[in-house]
Amino acid sequence: MVYQNVVWVIALVGMGLVALGFLYIISQVGRPADADAVRGINRRSARWRLTLFIILLLGFLGASYGTLHSFPIPAQSGPLAASQVVNVVGRQWSWQMSIEGQPAGDTLHLVTGSPVEFRVTSADVNHGFAIYAPDGRIAIQTQAMPGFDNKILYTFTAPGKYMVRCLEYCGLGHAPMVTEFDVTNPTGG
Amino acid sequence: MATMTMYPDDERLPRGERAAFNLYAVSAVVLFVLMMLIGLVMRTAQGEWMSVPPNLFYQLLSMHGAGMVGTMGMVTTAVMWFFLRKYVKLHLWAFLANYLLFLLGALCIIGAVFLGGYAALWTFLYPLPVHAMAMWSGGAAAWFLVGYLLIGVGMLLFYLDAAWAIIQRFGNLGRALGLQWLFGGEIDPNHPKAVVASTMVIIANVLGILAGAVVLVLSLIDVADPQIAFNALVMKNLIYWFGHMYINATIYMAVIAVYELLPRYTGRPYPISRPFLWSWAASCVFVIVVFPHHLLMDYAQPRWLAIMGQIVSYGAGFSVFLITAWGALTNIHRSGMRWTMPSRLMVLAMFGWAAGIVPAILDGTIAINRVMHNTQWVPGHFHFYLLLGVLPMALALIYHVIGSREHAPPNSGADRIGFPLYLLGGLIFTFAFLDAGHLSVARRMATHLPEWQGTDHMGAIGALLVVLAMLYFMARIALGLLRANPDARAAHPAR
Ligand SMILES: [Cu+2]
Numbered sequence: 115m116v117y118q119n120v121v122w123v124i125a126l127v128g129m130g131l132v133a134l135g136f137l138y139i140i141s142q143v144g145r146p147a148d149a150d151a152v153r154g155i156n157r158r159s160a161r162w163r164l165t166l167f168i169i170l171l172l173g174f175l176g177a178s179y180g181t182l183h184s185f186p187i188p189a190q191s192g193p194l195a196a197s198q199v200v201n202v203v204g205r206q207w208s209w210q211m212s213i214e215g216q217p218a219g220d221t222l223h224l225v226t227g228s229p230v231e232f233r234v235t236s237a238d239v240n241h242g243f244a245i246y247a248p249d250g251r252i253a254i255q256t257q258a259m260p261g262f263d264n265k266i267l268y269t270f271t272a273p274g275k276y277m278v279r280c281l282e283y284c285g286l287g288h289a290p291m292v293t294e295f296d297v298t299n300p301t302g303g
Numbered sequence: 304m305a306t307m308t309m310y311p312d313d314e315r316l317p318r319g320e321r322a323a324f325n326l327y328a329v330s331a332v333v334l335f336v337l338m339m340l341i342g343l344v345m346r347t348a349q350g351e352w353m354s355v356p357p358n359l360f361y362q363l364l365s366m367h368g369a370g371m372v373g374t375m376g377m378v379t380t381a382v383m384w385f386f387l388r389k390y391v392k393l394h395l396w397a398f399l400a401n402y403l404l405f406l407l408g409a410l411c412i413i414g415a416v417f418l419g420g421y422a423a424l425w426t427f428l429y430p431l432p433v434h435a436m437a438m439w440s441g442g443a444a445a446w447f448l449v450g451y452l453l454i455g456v457g458m459l460l461f462y463l464d465a466a467w468a469i470i471q472r473f474g475n476l477g478r479a480l481g482l483q484w485l486f487g488g489e490i491d492p493n494h495p496k497a498v499v500a501s502t503m504v505i506i507a508n509v510l511g512i513l514a515g516a517v518v519l520v521l522s523l524i525d526v527a528d529p530q531i532a533f534n535a536l537v538m539k540n541l542i543y544w545f546g547h548m549y550i551n552a553t554i555y556m557a558v559i560a561v562y563e564l565l566p567r568y569t570g571r572p573y574p575i576s577r578p579f580l581w582s583w584a585a586s587c588v589f590v591i592v593v594f595p596h597h598l599l600m601d602y603a604q605p606r607w608l609a610i611m612g613q614i615v616s617y618g619a620g621f622s623v624f625l626i627t628a629w630g631a632l633t634n635i636h637r638s639g640m641r642w643t644m645p646s647r648l649m650v651l652a653m654f655g656w657a658a659g660i661v662p663a664i665l666d667g668t669i670a671i672n673r674v675m676h677n678t679q680w681v682p683g684h685f686h687f688y689l690l691l692g693v694l695p696m697a698l699a700l701i702y703h704v705i706g707s708r709e710h711a712p713p714n715s716g717a718d719r720i721g722f723p724l725y726l727l728g729g730l731i732f733t734f735a736f737l738d739a740g741h742l743s744v745a746r747r748m749a750t751h752l753p754e755w756q757g758t759d760h761m762g763a764i765g766a767l768l769v770v771l772a773m774l775y776f777m778a779r780i781a782l783g784l785l786r787a788n789p790d791a792r793a794a795h796p797a798r
Contacts, residue, residue: 121671122741128661132628136654139632146639152571159633167625174617177668182610186670187602206436239431240535242600242677244745250754252674252743257600260430260535264602281677281745283424284431286357286438289748 118251188267196231196267198224204234204241204258207287209278211295222295226273232266234258241291242281248274255281270297309567310707313389320388323399324381325784328701330406331378332777335694338370339773343766349751350759358438360749361422368425369412369447372550373454375689377405378697379556380461383504385700386497386563387465391472397464404457411450419443424747426546427451429538432522433529441526448519448526455512455519462505462512469502476502480587481580494575496562503587504555510591511548514541536603543597551590554656554688557696558627561649564703565631568646568712569638573630582622589619599672609669616667620660628657643712647722648699655691655729659684662737677747679758680740687733690769691726698776705783713783721775728768735762 147155188194199214200222211222224230234243236258244255245268253276256264270276273296280291316324341363348355355363384398415421420439423431432444466476473479479502484490518541521533566573595612598604631653640646662684666675675681706712739758744751751759 118674118741118743121665121675122738125662125665125737128665129658132654132658132661135632136650136657139636140650142637143635143640143642145637147637151637155636156633159629159636163625163629166629167621170621170624174621178614178617181668181670182613185606186673187606187609190602206434239434240428240539244677246743250743252678254673255600255676256602259539259601259603261532262536262601262603264600266602279745282428283361283747285422285434285436286361287436288361289357289745289750 116249116251188265190263190265194229194231194265194267197228198230200224200230200232202232202234202243202258203237204243204280204284204291205237206239206285207280207291209243209280209291209293211278211293224270224295224297225300226270226297227300229267229269232256232268234264234266235262236260239284240282241284242279244279244281246277246279248272248276257282273298307567307570307572309712314385314707316704319395323395323402324385324704326402327378327381328704328784329781330402331374331381331697332701332773332780334370334374334409336770336773336777338367338374339766339770341367341370343763343770346759346763346766348749350756350763351751352760352763355749357749358420358422361424361438362416362420364747365422365424365447366413366416369416369451370409371689372425372546372553373405373409373412375553375693376454376458376549377402379553379693380458382560382697382700383465383497383501383556384461385704386495386559387468387501390495390498391465391468393468394464397461401457401461404453404460408450408453408457411446411453415439415443415447415450419446421447423447426542427519427522428542429518429522429533429535430525430529433525441529445523445526448523452516452519455515459509459512462509465501466505466509469498469505473498476506480506480584481575482584484577484580485584490575490577490580492574496575496579497559499575499580499583500555500559500562503583503590504552506587507548507555507590508552511545511552515545515549518542518545536601539598539601540594540604544594547594547597548590550685550689554693555586555590557652557693558656560696560700560703561627561631561652564645564699565634565649568643568649569634569640571634571638573634579626579630582626586619586622589615589622593619596667596672599667599669600676613667613669616664620664623657623660628653641712641714643706643714644702644718644722645699645706645712648695648702651722651726652692652695652699655695656688656693659688659692659733662687662740674743675740677745678740679736679744679746682746683733683736683738683740686736690733691729698780701780701784705780708783713779715779717775717779721772721779724768725772725776728765728770728772730765732762732765732769735759735765 201212201214203210234256238260241258242255243258245253247253254266254268256266276295276297278293280288345363347353348360380401387393419442421443422438433441469479479498481494481499518538525531592611593615595608596616599609599612665671666680666684702713735758744755744758
């Protein structure tokens with residue numbers, strides 16, 4: 115199940131419900147109510163509004179708990195205990211990625227199933243470090259900001275060729291600012 | 304109770320006021336058409352139906368962003384002025400000074416972009432303005448920043464005049480917001496909603512503009528001496544605090560038109576209430592503290608700021624859904640309202656705002672932001688409530704003013720074609736963005752992968768329809784405002 119598709123469905127359902135509410139009211143505009151009926155409309159409107167308030171409040175509390183109780187961003191201070199650490203530096207307009215303790219320059223190889231830490235920074239302006247999965251969808255991202263290390267902790271589940279794209283506008287070479295790396299299943303494990 | 308006269312005498316535009324209002328309205332529709340044409344060019348270029356070199360693309364993107372945000376601010380200021388002047392004594396010079404400074408600022412920005420090649424976008428995100436890699440000079444960046452400063456000073460002048468006038472009449476800003484009635488007491492039924500909304504905007508946007516002034520001056524210092532380094536995270540917080548409040552203020556200024564005009568078109572009172580006051584008091588706090596939802600992918604940001612950004616984004620939805628949209632729908636329900644341009648535009652505006660909030664709130668969720676941030680999901684949701692929400696609110700007032708000169712709400716045959724064209728184009732255009740975001744298409748890229756271009760083509764088609772409708776609106780508004788005999792008017796009963 116692609117995460118983006120779930121979000122897309124939630125958005126369409128939510129916007130669709132708003133649209134239905136408007137279409138219902140629009141369909142009723144041409145049936146003018148007399149003074150008595152208006153009082154009834156106002157009374158029912160207040161009651162329905164309270165109902166909607168409670169529904170929204172419960173949804174809001176549920177969604178907050180569901181999306182925050184295990185916080186989606188790893189703690190940024192202290193070690194993340196990842197088995198693979200990748201240092202990432204963005205600059206106008208290229209990415210430099212190297213496994214901690216190894217010389218830079220070689221094509222990067224990572225493995226599935228164990229958490230990888232990406233330490234992301236920038237040598238000049240703000241960039242956006244986004245990892246695109248082999249299916250073309252964004253898997254995870256963070257900002258690459260001069261003077262700061264933003265740490266991603268991510269466990270790859272699918273092997274394949276991953277693309278890195280810059281998602282923060284950084285000047286003329288922004289769109290072609292890409293690189294790639296391989297993810298394979300661990301061998302002998 | 305509020306007056307139910309369609310064109311009440313206290314909304315008359317005497318000579319000077321009429322000229323000022325016409326200047327704002329006509330300049331705004333002309334600028335909107337130009338900025339929309341730029342948008343159409345960009346969507347067409349991304350879909351490779353047209354070739355635009357990347358440097359020009361990013362100049363156009365900078366112009367489009369700054370131009371749209373600035374024009375929205377300008378025209379919605381006119382909405383606030385139009386209604387607020389009925390309740391407090393505003394000075395025409397402040398309103399005109401704002402216009403002149405806006406024009407001067409716009410000229411600086413246009414020069415910076417098209418003569419100087421400035422292309423660091425409307426957000427001038429530090430330190431990009433001084434890292435142009437030969438695309439533009441420090442001078443061009445400085446002109447752009449000075450343009451913003453001029454526009455901010457103009458707006459500040461207008462707000463200070465309005466704040467002074469409000470304090471003269473209501474004693475202080477808290478009483479104008481109606482805080483004394485939050486926990487009890489008899490609410491004055493004649494307390495104007497326009498004053499509540501204007502006061503909220505003044506408080507929030509004065510803070511925003513001051514934050515903007517600080518970061519603009521710091522950026523200018525950086526242009527003067529690029530060796531000076533500021534904390535990039537602090538600069539980004541300031542920029543988004545300013546940017547968020549500035550663009551959101553346009554919604555809160557524009558919605559005054561709906562509060563004031565809707566009951567006249569439905570013929571039914573739209574009374575002020577305690578939930579209404581609560582919603583505006585809460586929105587005032589929310590709009591000031593919600594900006595960290597723009598920095599959810601800055602992991603170095605303190606965790607509590609990110610959590611606040613998400614929670615407050617959710618909270619901000621309550622007043623939109625439960626007070627403004629719900630109140631408007633209740634007022635319309637079985638009202639027998641006639642469909643004319645102002646009433647159509649107001650219903651569209653309420654829909655655009657309420658529906659556009661849905662993808663916005665989703666994106667304000669940290670876990671979702673990880674895959675939607677800086678994709679076209681973002682322009683998808685803000686175009687939804689700017690194009691289908693805020694702009695229709697401002698157009699509703701302008702059409703209403705045209706109606707006051709023609710003695711009846713405008714509803715020509717061409718209007719009845721122009722409106723659905725705008726609606727259809729707007730829906731195609733915004734859903735193309737949202738669909739692209741769902742497909743992980745990056746925003747702000749001059750060139751797109753072949754597999755992304757289907758959404759670009761849909762966006763370009765939608766944009767073309769919107770431009771056609773807007774061209775018609777522009778002609779209709781310019782002729783309607785400039786041609787009609789301003790003195791011919793009579794009091795008309797509602798509906
Ligand atoms: Cu970039």
